[in-house]
Amino acid sequence: MENIVLYSVTALLVVLSWVKDRGKTKQALRKAWKSFENILPQFSGIILMVGILLAFLNADVIGRIIGSSSGWLGVLLASVVGAITLIPGFIAFPTAAMLLQTGAGYMQIGAFISSLMMVGVVTLPLEIKYFGKRAAIWRNALAYVFAFVAALVIGKVMGEL
Amino acid sequence: MKQLKRYVFALIMLAVTGLLILVNRELGLRAVNTTLFSLKEMILILPPIFVLLGLLDVWxxxxxxxxxxxxxxxxxxxxxxxxxxxxxxxxxxxxxxxxxxxxxxxxxxxxxxxxxxxxxxxxxxxxxxxxxxxxxxxxxxxxxxxxxxxxxxxxxxxxxxxxxxxxxxxxxxxxxxx
Known part of the structure; x- marks a missing residue:
């Protein structure tokens, strides 16, 4: 659904641009290809690495890590797993809901989802390429700390603390 | 040669995946599956984003x-x-x-x-x-x-x-x- 909207809007704008100015449109498409090609090498490496990582860290393993251990150790492990994995939201949320049913706590799940979404260890090289080492590392480090804040607040609100 | 050098990281990861399939077929295939899944996501989402960016840059x-x-x-x-x-x-x-x-x-x-x-x-x-x-x-x-x-x-x-x-x-x- 999201994709259909994205593609329709893009197609519409390309057509509009083409009608208005062919030269500019060609230039835009050339730029698009250039920036795509620019990240392609690193990107293909990253998705292969994520594949290898997730082969070891499937839902079962993640469930064992944060399901069996409760409290802050579980939160810590959950945040680490979230930081190094790269799982799309539409898989992550159902997985999280499932983990919750199999005994993981809200705090651990909160830390997991927060660090999953905001921290990207495997995409760090890519982020550095765009923003430089300092900005990228600081952003990720702070976002990682925030996963614990999320766990703390969620633990309070959901009545686990 | 310069092009190839850019892909060193990807090639190493490809080799590791291949090795994983040889050592543990189940794990290896799981890795391949996940990679194909991410690849699909990338192929679906990135092209329109970059085209939109190109248009934004120009217009x-x-x-x-x-x-x-x-x-x-x-x-x-x-x-x-x-x-x-x-x-x-x-x-x-x-x-x-x-x-x-x-x-x-x-x-x-x-x-x-x-x-x-x-x-x-x-x-x-x-x-x-x-x-x-x-x-x-x-x-x-x-x-x-x-x-x-x-x-x-x-x-x-x-x-x-x-x-x-x-x-x-x-x-x-x-x-x-x-």
């Missing part, structure tokens, strides 16, 4: 971007940055090239950081999904924490980097292709 004048997101855009700029990020589709790595073009066009660094923050965690489609699978209470609590986090992170990163480093980033974004 939107720098002055317009500065007015909406630049220095002096104030609260309006903050709201636009967060809305843009929240309306986005796709994983966080899609946000980086967008952010760089916004920088190139003169958006303020704090707004860039807010945009990336919003993209990473307050995306509306994802929020709806989170509500349906985790419940309203959980999702809203996390949203409140995330929003606070986005501002704190933007504030701190900007402070830590300092004017000079930020200027250097802008110079680099300006040199990007063109």
């Amino acid at each position: 939107v004048p720098r002055e317009t971007m500065i007015r909406f997101l630049g220095e002096g855009s104030g609260l309006k700029g903050v709201l636009i940055a967060i809305t843009l990020g929240s309306a986005a589709a796709g994983p966080l790595y899609g946000a980086f090239p967008v952010a760089v073009i916004l920088m190139k066009k003169g958006a303020k660094f704090a707004n860039i950081l807010l945009f990336i923050g919003a993209w990473s965690t307050t995306k509306i489609p994802m929020l709806l999904f989170e509500i349906s699978s985790m419940g309203l209470r959980f999702a809203m609590t996390r949203l409140a924490v995330s929003l606070t986090g986005i501002f704190v992170i933007a504030f701190v990163v900007e402070r830590v980097l300092g004017r000079q480093a930020i200027d250097a980033l802008y110079t680099r974004s300006a040199e990007l292709d063109s």
Whole structure:
């Protein structure tokens, strides 16, 4: 659904641009290809690495890590797993809901989802390429700390603390 | 040869995946499956994003971007940055090239950081999904924490980097292709 909207809007704008100015449109498409090609090498490496990582860290393993251990150790492990994995939201949320049913706590799940979404260890090289080492590392480090804040607040609100 | 060198990392990872299949077929195939899945996602989402970026680069004048997101855009700029990020589709790595073009066009660094923050965690489609699978209470609590986090992170990163480093980033974004 999201994709259909994205593609329709893009197609519409390309057509509009083409009608208005062919030269500019060609230039835009050339730029698009250039920036795509620019990240392609690193990107293909990253998705292969994520594949290898997730082969070891499937839902079962993640469930064992944060399901069996409760409290802050579980939160810590959950945040680490979230930081190094790269799982799309539409898989992550159902997985999280499932983990919750199999005994993981809200705090651990909160830390997991927060660090999953905001921290990207495997995409760090890519982020550095765009923003430089300092900005990228600081952003990720702070976002990682925030996963614990999320766990703390969620633990309070959901009545686990 | 130079082209090949760029792909060294990818080739090593490909070799590791191959090795994994040989050592443990089940694990290896699982890795391949995940990679194909990410590849599909990448092929679906990245091309339109880059095309939109190309169009933005060519059509939107720098002055317009500065007015909406630049220095002096104030609260309006903050709201636009967060809305843009929240309306986005796709994983966080899609946000980086967008952010760089916004920088190139003169958006303020704090707004860039807010945009990336919003993209990473307050995306509306994802929020709806989170509500349906985790419940309203959980999702809203996390949203409140995330929003606070986005501002704190933007504030701190900007402070830590300092004017000079930020200027250097802008110079680099300006040199990007063109």
